[in-house]
Amino acid sequence: xxxxxxxxxxxxxxxxxxxxxxSDAVFAxxxxxxxxxxxxxDLPEKMAGVAWLNVLLPTxxxxxxxxxxxxxxxxxxxxxxxxxxxxRKYDQGLINRNLLFLFFIVTFPFTAxxxxxxxxxxxxxxxxxxxxxxxxxSAANFNLCRYIFRRKPFLTIEGKEQxxxxxxxxxxxxxxxMVATGVVVVVAGFVFPHRVDYICYxxxxxxxxxxxxxxxxxxxxxxxxx
Numbered sequence: 001x002x003x004x005x006x007x008x009x010x011x012x013x014x015x016x017x018x019x020x021x022x023s024d025a026v027f028a029x030x031x032x033x034x035x036x037x038x039x040x041x042d043l044p045e046k047m048a049g050v051a052w053l054n055v056l057l058p059t060x061x062x063x064x065x066x067x068x069x070x071x072x073x074x075x076x077x078x079x080x081x082x083x084x085x086x087x088r089k090y091d092q093g094l095i096n097r098n099l100l101f102l103f104f105i106v107t108f109p110f111t112a113x114x115x116x117x118x119x120x121x122x123x124x125x126x127x128x129x130x131x132x133x134x135x136x137x138s139a140a141n142f143n144l145c146r147y148i149f150r151r152k153p154f155l156t157i158e159g160k161e162q163x164x165x166x167x168x169x170x171x172x173x174x175x176x177x178m179v180a181t182g183v184v185v186v187v188a189g190f191v192f193p194h195r196v197d198y199i200c201y202x203x204x205x206x207x208x209x210x211x212x213x214x215x216x217x218x219x220x221x222x223x224x225x226x
Contacts (some may be wrong), residue, residue, distance in 0.1 A: 033109035067111040101161035104137035138175040145171040162222040181206040
C-alpha cells in the first residue's frame with residue numbers, strides 16, 4: 001500500500017469513527033433527557049393524613065417510563081455498537097439511514113414523558129405515540145442493517161458472515177416484536193376503552209415478544225470459541 005492510499009485509508013477510518021462517536025453522543029443525550037422530566041411532586045404543606053402513594057404516584061410512574069425507555073435505548077445502542085464494529089467504510093446512504101435511526105432515538109424523551117401521567121381513557125394518544133416511536137426506531141434500525149448487509153456489503157470488513165447474519169435477523173425480529181406489541185396495545189384500547197390500566201399493562205407484552213425475537217435470532221448467533 002502506497003503512502004497516498006494509506007493516508008486515504010486512515011482518513012476514512014477517522015471519518016467513520018466520527019460517525020460512531022456522534023451516534024454514541026446522541027444515545028447518551030437521549031438517555032440523559034429521559035430522567036430530566038422526572039420531578040418530585042409538589043408536597044402539601046400539611047403532611048398529616050396524606051396518602052403518600054397518591055402523591056408519589058406520578059413520580060413513580062415517570063420512573064417506570066424512564067426504566068422502560070432506558071432498557072429499549074440500551075438495547076438499540078448495544079446492537080448499534082456491534083454493527084459499527086463490522087464497518088470499514090461508509091457512504092451517504094449509510095449516513096442518511098443512521099441519522100434517521102438516531103432521530104427516532106432522540107424522540108424517546110418526548111414520547112416517554114407522555115407515557116405515564118398523561119394517558120386518560122379518552123386520550124390514549126401519548127401511549128400510541130410511544131408505541132409508534134418503538135416501531136419506527138426498530139424499523140429504522142432494520143433499514144440500516146438491511147442497507148449495510150444486503151445492499152452494500154462491501155462497506156463491512158471481510159469475513160464475519162455469521163455476525164452479519166445474526167445482526168440482520170436480530171433487527172428484523174425485533175421490529176416484528178415491536179409491531180406485534182403495537183397491535184396488542186391498539187386491540188387493548190378497543191376492547192377496554194375505559195380501563196387505562198389494562199391498556200398500559202398491555203405494553204408489557206413487548207417483553208414477551210422480544211424474548212421470542214431473541215430466541216429466534218439466537219439461532220444465528222456466532223459460536224464463541226474459548
